[in-house]
Amino acid sequence: MAERWENVGLTAEEYDRIITILGREPNDLELGLYGLMWSEHCSYKHSKIHLALFPSAGEAVLQGPGENAGVLDIGNGLGLAFRLESHNHPSAIEPYQGAATGIGGIVRDIFTMGARPIALLDSLRFGTLDEPRNRYLCSGVVSGISGYGNCLGLPTVGGEVYFDSCYRGNPLVNVLCLGLVPKDRIVRGQATGVGNPVFIVGARTGRDGIHGASLLASREFDESAEEMRPAVQVGDPFMEKLLIEACLELFETDFVVGMNDLGAAGLTSACSETAGRAGSGMELDVALVPRREEGMNPYEVMLSESQERMLVIVRQGCEDQVRQIFEKWGLEAAQIGRVTDDGLLRVRENGRLVAEVPAASLSDQAPVYDRPRRRPDYLDETSAFDIDQIPVPEEYESWLQRLLQSPNLASKEWIFGQFDYMVRTNTIVYPGGDAAVLRIKGSERGVAVSTDGNARYCYLDPHLGGAIAVAEAARNVVCTGARPAGITNCLNFGSPERPDVLWQFRQVIEGMSEACRALGTPVTGGNVSFYNETSGQAIHPTPVVGMVGLLDDISKRxxxxxxxxxxxxxxxxxxxxxxxxxxxxxxxxxxxxxxxxxxxxxxxxxxxxxxxxxxxxxxxxxxxxxxxxxxxxxxxxxxxxxxxxxxAPPQLPGxxxxxxxxxxxxxxxxxxxxxxxxxxxxxxxxxxxxxxxxxxxxxxxxxxxxxxxxxxxxxxxxxxxxxxxxxxxxxxxxxxxxxxxxxxxxxxxx
Amino acid sequence: MRAAVIVLPGSNCDVDAYHVLREVVGLETDYVWHQEGDLSRYDLLVIPGGFSYGDYLRAGAIAKFSPAIQEAARAAAQGRLVLGICNGFQVLLETGLLPGAMRSNESMLFRCRFVHLRVENTDIPFTHEYKTGAVLRIPVAHGEGNYYADAETLQELQEHGQVVFRYVDETGAPTAAANPNGSLANIAGICNREGNVLGMMPHPERCAETILGSQDGRRVFTSALAWWRNKGVIGRG
The missing domain is CATH 3.90.650.10 (PurM-like C-terminal domain)
Known part of the structure; x- marks a missing residue:
């Protein structure tokens, strides 16, 4: 029989650590909370010490890593919030919903900061298109992005798509969202002010997506992956659109103390993170959470990853006004608890205490690992390759034709033409070139944005490949006339428990950091996706860099x-x-x-x-x-x-x-x-x-x-x-x- | 002239229409929440693009029950101006202010791109500043823009000059290749018999400034303003 900790994906040492923190054995619910928050996906326990290498300071950085998104000062009193996040594993199982909910999640991260989302970019990787399964995954992901992003009224202005057999069975779906926020109105994910009410707003809570973070995202794939389809969340873009508008209307008031989206690990993560960041505590009653189905137990409510929900902490006394704003948009807002000052996350069900643990121990005290790293052997062979073994071809025209038709280099209009890249009428350099440019209405300024990451280079030399990813993203932005200002990133790798993968991970980070320092582009945040493996075969190390740059005069773009x-x-x-x-x-x-x-x-x-x-x-x-x-x-x-x-727009049909x-x-x-x-x-x-x-x-x-x-x-x-x-x-x-x-x-x- | 942009739950081109009306054309413009039941102070009502009610059931089907949309019907009957763009056009079809229906694009895919339109009727308030037969470069962005009407309706539309815009190629020819969605007779926009209600799938608000690659859509709005200033008489010259 499996040990208690094994059922929630923890080790015996981690279980002992919980006992030390609590001074007793955790009950089943408490153990479930730790299992989730100490999963790789939520805790970054294998990556934290390496991510600390990134240069994250800079004059223009208003918010660095650690919040829902980074924010850069772009002048005119405005901050640019941006973040890149993966939704790889759900998309591998159910491409439409996986990609759609990936967009939903990253968009919530942006408006959580008080920012109006203004654009999306997608960085996609699939297996080669000669296999029907890869074509299905690619079409499904593109439809999912189209269905969700277009409905939100957010232009999808760029990104990249690469095809390589290493992504067979494990496609990558990384989504970047940008938003604008007045500098003095940035909202943070903090639960402050003892007695302040805590609301859950938006969609009702159901059993969907339970264990998305711990099961789907924190282990590698095998033949049983298909059975995890119920762990993939289902998205409702209309609900998300209402949620965006209602929350932005709420930000116009001074009622909001803090906000956090309910993404991976749902309520557990949102409550422990907001209380953890603020050094406060929180008490909630799961019976007050609006449900979409009956008979859910506290464990299911705390772990559900139902989409389109937010946790909002407001000033005491404003409850009715807050409810009215959400009612206008046809949304439910239910008070489920309040902020306390004892550092504890206390969960009740109809008043009965069902869990009581230090909030910060969930969000911030997961163990940190420095696991062994080892240079993979294949590098000896690949780096010894000599081009002189390959004869010079007889002619070059057919090679150029062949390259231009290869999916990696061919026009991507079939894909980006399914995305509304113009809505909001800010896009002034369309997809298909080096970087997209968005104007900032009411000013002469613009923002250029690009994503980039050549995984083949990273496979052959991860340090160099990491540096090139940053340099090329910067070059793309420069080609529009914009000065590179900062990056976010998503690091897609195999299992960190394998020394060769972790070595690649470290090398990529070192290379990226070196280039960021040289080019003066701080890292404002990011996301790590490990366990991108199918049946023991890891993908190429794939860092994706999201680079933003600033144009002082858009007429010179x-x-x-x-x-x-x-x-x-x-x-x-x-x-x-x-x-x-x-x-x-x-x-x-x-x-x-x-x-x-x-x-x-x-x-x-x-x-x-x-x-x-x-x-x-x-x-x-x-x-x-x-x-x-x-x-x-x-x-x-x-x-x-x-x-x-x-x-003229570059992609006029015909x-x-x-x-x-x-x-x-x-x-x-x-x-x-x-x-x-x-x-x-x-x-x-x-x-x-x-x-x-x-x-x-x-x-x-x-x-x-x-x-x-x-x-x-x-x-x-x-x-x-x-x-x-x-x-x-x-x-x-x-x-x-x-x-x-x-x-x-x-x-x-x- | 005072314009209203009706905001339905799920509208998302409301900001774009508002920007053009207010910042580009210089009209007094308000956002109007769909629950508002009295819009008698407005001379022009714009139903913007987007996904009202998520396009659940059918595109535009639920929006017709909103008080503001019912006000638009009243405004239309009184001879005031009503413009439906993209999802707004779909709403006008669902309310019956314009005849016909919308199907999914022939490709079954959402498509966003620039197309060419020919102005077929320049005798209505929204188009009188264009030259007849002018070819415009204008974006479309929709998944359900495949216009359909029965033969009798189509004949009526054509007889009364209600086909306002057609999809054409760069030279102005209404070819199958120039039709982005499979619309009947390459129809991109139609008006009512009186000409004061216009529905169109392409987005004139997305091409009213040179920085966006075209300002061919601007005259839809300036025509309406000139018509109003001229007290409802189509001005020439």
């Missing part, structure tokens, strides 16, 4: 597409013979191998500063990050997104590209590395011919390499280069564009 013919194409940064971990190498060999491209953070900064200065001086007319697929793919994308009208390009790449390196290598710190920009000297001067003063490659014009993509200066690519842009544009729809659209 820049986009990726060429702006008509006759502009000079300039490369900021330099090409190196680097094919390790590239999409091209995967396509050629079927393997993720080699060493990822190097990253020189001084060079990265120089390139970014040059680009920012060139955009701000009004010289740079288009800017595009050179990323997966290399220079040839980046040039093709600049053509695909081209227009003669600076303001709209053919406006212009081609002719470039010459003088280099001694093998042509496939030149065309498809993924060297870092490169940005492709265009300027008018007469402005070239001025851009060169800016680059020189920043110490960034700056090379004229050619000129826009014509209808063809023409690239000459290599040691002999031969013709490498000469293709009609519209033909390339058609296959790039329709590739995903062919695979997913039935």
């Amino acid at each position: 820049c986009t990726a597409g060429f702006k008509g013919a006759g502009d000079v194409v300039v490369l900021l940064g330099s090409n190196r013979p680097e094919l390790g971990g590239s999409e091209y190498l995967v396509q050629r060999t079927g393997q993720v191998t080699g060493r990822p491209p190097r990253l020189d953070l001084d060079l990265e900064r120089a390139v970014q500063e040059t680009c920012l200065a060139g955009i701000s001086a009004g010289l740079i007319r288009s800017a595009h990050d050179c990323a997966e697929g290399g220079l040839a793919v980046a040039l093709a994308e600049c053509c695909f997104l081209s227009s003669t009208d600076d303001l 709209r053919t590209p406006a212009v081609g390009v002719q470039v010459s790449l003088r280099s001694e390196m093998r042509p496939d590395a030149l065309l498809f290598g993924e060297s870092q710190s490169r940005i492709l920009v265009t300027v008018k011919e007469e402005d070239v000297p001025q851009l060169e001067e800016i680059a020189r003063s920043n110490g960034a390499p700056c090379t004229v490659l050619g000129m826009t014009g014509g209808e063809r993509l023409m690239i000459t280069g290599g040691p002999a200066g031969q013709q490498l690519i000469d293709l009609l842009v519209t033909e390339l564009w058609q296959s790039w544009q329709s590739a995903l729809e062919k695979l997913l659209g039935e």
